[in-house]
Amino acid sequence: MAGNLVLPARPVTWPAMIGIPPRPAAGFQPRIQAEDIHRHWKTRNGARGPGPDWAVLLSGPPGVGKTQLAASVFQDPAMGVDLRLWVRAESRTSVVAAFAEAADRVQVPVPDDADDDKKVAAFLNWLSTTERIWLVVFDNVSDPAQLAGLWPTGPGRVLITTYRQDAALVIGNGVSQVRLGVFTPEEAQGYIERRIQDATRNGLHTASNVLDEADGLANDLGFLPVALAQAVSVVLYQVIRCSDYRVDFAHRANSLSELFPERLPADEYERTVATTWSLAMEQANTHLPNGLASRMVQLAAATNPAGAPEAVFLAEPSLAFLSAASQPSSPESEVSAAQVRSALRDLHSLSLLEHQPIPLAIVRMHTLTQRAVNESTTASMSETAVLALADSLSVIWPAQQRENLASLLANTEHLIAEFDDVLWKDGAHDVLFTAGISMLETGMVAAAIRHFEWLSKLSRDRLGHLHPDTVVGRSDLARAYKDAGKLAEAIEVLRQLEADYKRQLTQTNNADFLRVQGNLATCYQELGQTSTAIPMLENIAKVLPNLLGKNHPDVIATRNNLAAAFLRSGQSERAVPLLEGILKEQEDRLGKEEPTVIDARNNLAGALLGSGAVAQAVELFEQSVADESVRGSAHPRSLAARSNLGHAYLKSGMIRSAVRLLRNVLEDMENFLGSDHPSTLNTRNTLAGAYFTLGDVNHGIRLMEDNLKRQEEVLGKKHPNTLGTRHNLAGAHLTKQHVALAVKLFTQSLADMEEVFGEGHPRCAEERKNLAYAKSLLGPSGIV
Template sequence: MPGPASPAVPEVRTEFRVGRDGTGVLGNTDRSALGAHSSVTNVEQHFHPPGRTAVVWPVAVGQIPQLASASQPRAVLREQVDSARSAGGSVVLTQVLSGGGGVGKTQLAAAYAVEALQEERADLVVWATAMDEQQIVTEYARAAVLVEAPGAEGSDPETDARAFLAWLATTERRWLVVLDNIAGPEAVRRWWPPAGGTGSGSGWVLATTRLEDAYFTGGGRTRVRVGVYTPGEAQAYLRERLAAEDAGHLLDERAGDLAEALGYLPLALGHAAALMINEDLSCTGYVELFTDRRARLGDMLPASADTEGYGREIATTLVLALDAARAGDPSGLAGPVLHLVSLLDPAGHPAALWETEPVVGHLARNARREDADADPPGTGERESRRPAPGEVRRALRLLHRYALISHHGEGPRAVRIHALTARAVRETLDDARLGMLATTAADGLLAAWPDPDTGPAHRSLATALRANADALHHHSGDHLWHPDAHVLLFKTCHSLDDGGLYAAAVAHWREMTVRSERVLGPDHPHTLSTCGSLGGAYQQVGRTDEAIHLLEPLHADCERVLGREHPNTLAIRGNLATCYWQAGRISEAVRIEEQLLAIRERVHGPEHPDTLTTLNNLAGSYLMADRTDEAVDLFEQAHTGRERVLGREHPDALTTRGNLAYAYRKAGRNDEAIRIEEQLLPTRERVLGPDHPDTLTTRNNLAHAYRRAGRDEEAVRLFEQVLADSRRVLGPDHPDTASAKETLAAWRKGPDAGGM
């Protein structure tokens, strides 16, 4: 019997970007879409206010977490924070609250934020979750528009975010910026508010993180370590929390023992109090229950697995809360839902996942699995009934109620779970259950993944889906590699390629190659295809020598294992030809691509997408070999074919349209080139986004076409945007930025200066 189909290797497709000297520069890659996908509601990334209105102070930006019931004032901690702040004088003070998970860092910061607004200590409070850089940029951009910071137009988040930082440095307003849950230095390195400024206002920065990193004590920042409750605070919390729910009768002489058993951890105490209230369980009853469970949970959650110092106490509390949630859950969905959530990204996943067929089907088969023995023999009714409309959402809300997850809204990060809660749940899963859950979660993520996922409308959703796929891969061990690599693993890499995130794609493909070689073996078809994709990724970022070194022996291995005309063998051969082109070995590239085109036309037909990719690439090789007329003819064929087969706005069709414009210009048909590129630029901005590498290529090429047409003012104006793009997207020290700066300087000297 034939073996399983191996994932398709994307064949590199060439696109030409005009360099500073007017020569063509290769860009872009053709990626195969793998797996079945269904569309989901578009998720807006940018904040687009309907119109400017006068600012009404005070202003709050971002979602300040709700203060927990009976949250303690933490007097000792607050004295440290307040003393350090007072000592700062007029300097903008940055304080970093650090400590382990569940100790109350965010709650302390939220208390200061709420007080700043309620007691009119600040005109502006900005709350930004800081798990990644984009979250900070989004909130800063919103703030910039709301306060009418100079230069903030609401169209480009990063530009607006930088305008906001400039506003903070000069404003006379009082402000507080909270950067919550910083995952790593890189997320905030560029986005600390200014430590000093020219304005007469006063500013304050509060940050929270789990990291014990010297970076957070540099740059004028002060660390305040946040620990667990004191024994007095822990008992006060229990007393106030229970009293607020008219459950003061549950507080007895064992309250101190309960707090000690839970290690005075605020999060654990929150779970315990909720369970006590819902189950009418006294402190003595809770301690007895806790003690009874300890030995068994010691086997399921050993201390060696507790790398972040929670101990067994929080894991025990978690399981008790889950038992209570199940008891109040007639649908039997709470447990299966929590198991799936525990495998995903703690920072959140889209609510749409819970509407996908793979997830709904899994819940139908596994609801109340733990109580299956209570069903009449042979019926299995509870396990096979599909959840009624709204039942899954009610299960999510139930878990939210018991503080096992956080469920808010319908966005790409709507459902979250504390990382240690997730780990405690995962540790209760046996290997068979883990494998089943991993496959279900992977199938669900694929079903929720839009295709294509490029462009502003899907950018934040694609980012969240990639993060969840990575988390699932990490948490599930090798389960997604058996019996063959799951399509989701490849979808993540292709999504990075399609989004123009080429450096990240290289890292992912490299990790995939190493894992595939270890799990499946070096000659497995999946390993060969993954290695081929890594070679294409190397080529995409200009690491041509590494790509050739990898692809030459790989091509021979594919011919030996898969056959000379296997699709992956052909794709790797095409990628190798493109690498030869980049290395200046044009004649070798032409020879390979001419042979490859003949094979593809015979095997797949003239309008197969792979055939059209090879046609596009051969045209590019002809162009660089100065066979311009032949190149134009092939580009026209590829352009017509791709628009007919893929659609006018498919990224591959847009690539060939851009290549055709470049070929027209090289053939002296500059007016036609301008016409195409003027139409192509807004299309790419809309479909791919203004900062996608393909969009930058079109903007660059159009500027050069204007320059050749003698439209110097337009050329300079557009190339000023090209330089700004390079600085923003690539950074001021990137070679392309330096090249763009030199080109613009030359153009400004006059029409006879600089490359055309």
């Protein structure tokens, strides 16, 4: 970290709690196993690293209360820990996302959006070396092998919940296992009594002798906590006695067995929950008319059991699905967001799901309840619910990406794992593409590559090489490679796609084919092969308007890319008029404040800046900052506009103004986008350059060294931006007479440039000169 520029806006407040555990269930029943967990931990005595009792594994079948027990331990103030971290551990992705958030919250220099083991290593290293005592809970681990390399060590405690009885063997040595089963008869009786007492204390009317045969009810339900929760909720909801519920339960169990023997689960616990769920749903349906309750639980049954944002249930596709329960359809039958929130509270009161409105609005449904719902739902209705959920995830994703990225990804992974056939019924569902693009936009480039490799292969196998969804998937894979600096891989994907089109098309005046060629041309441009890129882009810019119309976004993007290629090749006299024409056309058609118009103005300003028309560029960038300010200073577009203006100030010689503006922008980007967002990385480099120009080379070097490490982790060592930073850093060290270090950096830079661009590339020739000059400053022994 350099200077005070990367200090977070708010200091860490200890003790800290990160992650949202579920709230204590109504009438929460303490379990004897909590004492077993604490007893194992007492043997640690601050020991570091794996060893006896480095982790406690809480295992047991679904529905016995593992998560509730873990949450009670997690929240126990007597634990005396400085950091509590609650991790939803269904997948590696969700664990990495949780670690990234924690790293940011406790000010560890680790990428905010990390998804690779290297990015996680910094946070794990902090856990292993800090003097602070911590507790990490991994809730609902389904595949321990997936989390290899992510288990923390250090002066802390680890608690893992899982239904896997073999998890301890998979995780390795030093894991102490605590098994949790159903309630004991005494615990079950205590739970029922506590629920009734709490209800009475809160002014709820209960039946006289409500506890009549409470022990028998617990026995009927196999002492299963999740079933008892639903049963007692119905007892309170209907104002009946436990003995009355026993009669209803027996009748319903017999009816289900006689009417749907093929649907009734073989597992005893699942059969019990199927019955208690049926009785609870009967009450929900009486209170929520027109089938709303049934559709609400069908939607919830498709979500990740760890929870989904409440916004999913309030999105337009979900509201349309819920409104369709009313027949015939009419404006009056449309379900509103307020009605959905009210319905969630009703279903929560019947223990059919958990609605946690604060601090983050989350809806959870227990796995056993989900199974009961899915078993009672027709295939067509289940499919409709899944599609509504997938559509809703796509709709809310942009607004929810920053706060709920881990949950959005986890729910997408859940849909892929459980409802794969539905997502591919009419081609690949949009949410599959949305998830991958989100990874790219948040800096999770390695994850995006893996995702699009999977998606493009599956799409080719299922839909064919040139199905529109396959083409999009392969193009997105190329984009992911390009963003990672893997230009050779990106070009190979696009060349294969281009060849597939040429084999099938009778003529190449095809919009999809030209889009592929446009992407390929931008990759050539990135490599500096503008002599190849420019003719391709000129042809596309000539043909594509005839196919799509001159105002189509792809046509405008092609003309912008052509202008960028002109600039890259030193032909600013061709680039500037082209961009001036685009801006005028956009302003005449849309006005001056539309985002696409502001983008056109920024592109022109950048071209003017590169051509030496600095004053004009500054004026245009200042206008863009003013236009974008209405979005708020934290909006990504506003941040980008301010960063561009800072760069323009630097080029115009307004060095102190540039430093002031870039410092403020960098601080805002770190707070709102994350320290390792691609835009933040670019702005940090620009600020370092401003310090160089100001004469504060040491400050600039510290900032650029920090940025180089981040770029190597986030973008990769051979990404063009990383190569540029290493080159600039070498030059800065040379300025300070750090000749040996400069030689080392120039040597590495040249080797990487030759691998990326080819030995004959102009950048490589220039870097050889830089290296030779630096070496000439060394004495015969390699000493200055």
